[in-house]
Amino acid sequence: MLAVSRHRSFRAAANELNVSTSALSHSIAALEARIGVRLFNRTTRSVSLSEAGAQFVQNVAPALSTIRDALEQAGSFRDTPSGTLRINTSVGAAHQVMLVFIAFLQRYPDMKLDIVTEGRLIDIVVEGFDAGIRLLETVPQDMIAVPFGERQRFAVVGSPAYFAQHKPPRTPADLAAHRCIRSRMPSGSIYQWEFERHGEAIRIDGDGALTLDEPGMMLAAARAGLGLTYLTEWNVSADLVSGTLVRVLEEWTPPLDGLCLYYPGRRHVPAGLRALTETIREYADAKRKRGATNKKRRRH
Template sequence: MKTSGLSELEAVLAVARHRSFRAAANELSVSTSALSHAVAALEARIGVRLFNRTTRSVSLSEAGAQFVSSVAPALSTIQAAIEQAGSFRDTPSGTLRINTSLGAANQVMPLFIAFLNRYPEMKIDLVTEGRLIDIVVEGFDAGIRLMDVVPQDMIAVPFGDRQRFAVVGSPAYFARHKPPRTPSDLNAHQCIRSRMPSGSIYQWEFERHGETLRIDGNGPMTLNDAGLMLAAARAGVGLTYLAEWHVNADLEAGTLVRVLEDWTPALDGLCLYYPGRRHVPAGLRALIDMIRDYADENSKREAAKRKRRAPPARVTRR
């Protein structure tokens, strides 16, 4: 639990967010019993019960709901003031809680390691999950997602390469099936379908020369994990549609073959996003500055690559 002298209030707000003492204890890195004692001590001091507890659920009492609605903004202001005062330190310190997907986490891990090496007094608490959450309600400092899914009321800091998706299958599969030439040909193929965190089935998206298509392919398997989809595709079960970062190693090794590449244009890549509040903690500001430096260096590298690939200028002789 944070050592700001406001631990009891932080405990109450964490339990209110999660509706669970165990989940709140995990967020605050304390034991469930310590958290329960902190909440009970505050309830005893103010003389009212803030939570209705049963063996299966935790909910705010009427007094608790009013208490939380009044305390949450004030505590946020106090914490911002503490963080702002701490920003005058020479070296940022503290913990950044960041929410992202597993695939994105694998991409940004080298950047996080470099960040921790540069700022040894910082800690990163990284939570990965497929669903898109409200990072403010869930108590995160920032999130990392593809640009096109970031809520519009957030400040987004782009970094990394533009992202592409790929349709891939195993050599054994293509030994039995003719490779598709257009997305419509997928109707005659076995497709490994992807279930989204919301429960809906993801439709494969394609675009070329201004024409856009969404394909809901048929196939023998529906999965909700990229690793399982890769395993099924390698085994020849069917075709799968995944981000390039998932399949690049297999494409290089020859265990998977890519098709319909001209139908999968590059999309906006990953970005770090955070709420547009007046003060940004020093640690988050340091990470943002590092991401921007990384993005600038990456742009220079890409420009250099394009320059090397460009054909030499022709000289016209008179």
């Protein structure tokens, strides 16, 4: 029932629980018949909790959480962790940590990962996730955060063909004379490009003929010379190396905190989540050591 209330869809809840939609619907109907009240309001297009259903969920959720914790604590006595971890993250972050996911599953073959990618920030507790992976600055302060990976920067880039016809901007204010490939946020709002130098912070809502909501399409448009785009260094690094894109305003984009794994603070952390946390920390330590070694080699 909690899965149906989260997804507001029998089909989506059935997929999460790995049961058929009809079996789940029959189970809910049987529960409603047993207690004699309607828990969900159903139409052909939507499912929502009734007043009685909302009260029921509020009352049973803590008890189910306690039962889940008890099962997880009992399972922690296994030699290796098992079960499924549901992780919410963005597409870009998932690509960056895919090697960690692979290493984790190779190390713990009894574990499963259910990775859900979306741009919007959600309440991972309400939506039924064990953890999330996002930029550290976006994580709620009541969560336990495990930082990993390098600090990240944004970059303003355009193609050589574009700059052959347009003078490169020297300050963010110069962007008023340029075509900008605008980015739509999951909320529907247009993302304002953020700049900072010597304590001066500026937000720019650039003008342009094209608005997109996916980094790969923004890169394609920039390569085609349609304008300047604003993406993370991780997104544009290959193009900068190959020369298909050129970076400008680099001194106006200081580094930000990198990615982190985060999860709700509670008395007991599932064994599988502890194992994933340890794998991430090992990955971060190894990456820092490689970075330090490379710096020493460059000095010599």
